[in-house]
Amino acid sequence: MPTLQPGDVAPAFTLLDADQQPVSLSDFAGGRVIVYFFPAALTPGCTTQAVDFDAALSDLAAAGYQVVGISPDSPEKLARFREQESLGFTLLADPDKNVLKAYDAYGMRVLYGKQIEGVIRSTFVVDVDDAGAGTIAVAQYNVRATGHVAKLRRELGV
Template sequence: MTERLTAGSPAPDFALPDADEKIVRLSDFAGQKVIVYFYPAAMTPGCTVQAVDFTAALDELSDAGYQVIGISPDTPAKLARFRDKEDLHVTLLGDPERTVLDAYAAYGTKKLYGKEIQGVIRSTFIVDVDAEGKGTIEVAQYNVRATGHVAKLRRELGV
């Protein structure tokens, strides 16, 4: 497993397809701050709560200068169904090969109902992307809870 990222770590760039199969790169957000969150699977209860919460907070986060990107191992087609079914407005990216999940150490051993399994570790990062498109991790949170996470993050960011 990749070593976990911490504040000050370089943020791995990525090029992943969104729900419409358009390639999105972290470097596309040059000069901005980006909330990058990793979740296990579209259309599951916890992941739906988290995506709906980010969508509900999107205007305030955007006004405070943050863009929001959700990344899961889902295909663009599944992400499109998820987006449309839940009326989501956050950018959803698919990483079926898990290259970005691995680069951010958001895939590995975790506990589920008392058992250790391999899977997506629900994680959130605040990335400051400089004018050249290079990102630096400002905040790295692993093993976050789906419910209440967005509200907690907003409090921490003062949004």
Template sequence: MSERLQPGDTAPAFTLPDADGRQVSLADFAGRKVIVYFYPAALTPGCTKQACDFTDNLGVLADAGYEVIGVSPDKPEKLAKFREQEDLKVTLVGDPSKETLTAYGAFGEKQMYGRTVTGVIRSTIVVDEQGAVERALYNVRATGHVAKLLKDLKIPTD
């Protein structure tokens, strides 16, 4: 079981390929707030809902000073298909080795349909301008999560 991050922890550094195969690093966003969200798989119903919710609220988040990065174990080709099919605007990166997922506590044992399985734990980590964890949310729901996050971060939506 990977360790879960706590507020005040330094967010683990990462460099992962995006949907176009370009390398994206957390360091690229130094001095800006970043929402790093972890989801199990592109092109699945819950993950699509979550990615679309982030895309729909990207302007509101950007106005409040937040960047958004979605991380899954998918390869760039699948991420590109996901982005095109759903017209996503969020930055999607792939972590097939699951090293970043594990470093963020977003990979491990979870309950699914009453059974314990090992996989991606749907999680959202808010990283501040200095690279420290501001919020660490684990086992979040795909539906309604972005609205709740906006409320928790006190970001006005109108």
């Protein structure tokens, strides 16, 4: 399976957020954004990861990073997730899985010892230039929900 590497062009996207408003990668022009892909809102592992990102938001923002979570869930389900967990970052819906596939974050993976097709929990740090084009700075596939944010913060020096 091909995977994105640091230095690669980040696939551009425009998806609906939890409020059904379009959000594009180019909206983060001139900044750095952590784009992470998760399988399903309102599930234990995805909740752990989202809460960990939320707890790190102020430190990440102070270091110049914004956070965006993307899943195949509907905007309505993401809105419930955001409200239930009081999340302060953008959640985007990719029900057609086009962005997941563009980032190689959807495909065959192992779940409980079985090969299944699904979301590959992945995290990217994207540098977005002033024109709105992104470059992959960090690409991590098959990350663990628990402890991932702390590990990423250490790697980023945040």
